């Protein structure tokens with residue numbers, strides 16, 4: 337995915353200056369075919385204590401519908417904002433007051449401008465806002481994010497932040513360098529719901545945004561923390577996929593440890609990426625985990641690049 341020429345450019349310019357070329361080299365969204373928006377329906381699943389999960393196309397959305405307004409986590413793509421507002425309107429006549437972006441990827445924050453225009457305050461971890469603001473200044477990215485300041489979070493936090501909103505307590509926690517460099521974990525305390533953003537996908541291989549700070553070792557370690565934070569009844573809203581629970585997180589972690597071990601072994605033996613892919617090292621995992629969004633080859637691209645970048649030996653879990 338990142339070819340030799342691009343690696344040379346990366347070395348030359350470093351991470352910040354490289355954003356436009358990097359995105360051309362690492363076209364996360366170009367690989368995802370967008371639907372005819374008219375055909376997308378928004379489904380709403382009740383999780384208890386006035387917390388819901390909404391699904392249209394793109395990220396899962398978490399929503400707390402309180403007496404004084406709606407608190408939203410992630411907002412999918414801009415063409416779906418009106419449909420999302422209509423779905424929320426069936427639960428409450430109150431407006432959306434806050435939108436949290438779990439990270440900067442477009443399928444999680446594409447609706448920011450629309451929700452801001454409707455009166456919502458956009459909130460994110462400060463690293464996520466930094467990347468979004470930087471992307472706005474690069475011409476190649478303006479079609480991705482749009483030039484309006486309304487796309488950007490107006491409130492940022494550093495390590496953690498708590499909202500006492502209606503009858504719910506909503507905690508935001510910064511979890512660095514798992515899926516990206518600016519991921520937020522959200523806890524709805526009363527509802528016993530945790531929303532992970534893309535740090536966890538339920539049922540299929542992960543996306544690890546290595547050029548923007550993601551790491552498989554941090555992802556594997558994060559699942560220990562997530563397991564501890566949850567109890568047997570906690571409902572987990574993943575970045576993509578159906579509602580989950582901590583036992584599924586544990587099974588997912590086991591899968592990812594196997595992937596890591598196999599790729600690390602290949603690198604240690606001097607196998608190049610092309611030959612690694614040709615050997616189909618994830619064939620036995622594909623039936624369960626490889627049938628959605630992220631293919632085995634794509635995952636191998638990411639993990640190979642990650643372990644080459646961060647080294648083979650930081651993890652104690654092998």
Ligand SMILES: [Zn+2]
Nearest residue numbers: 439441515534
């Ligand atoms: Zn993402």
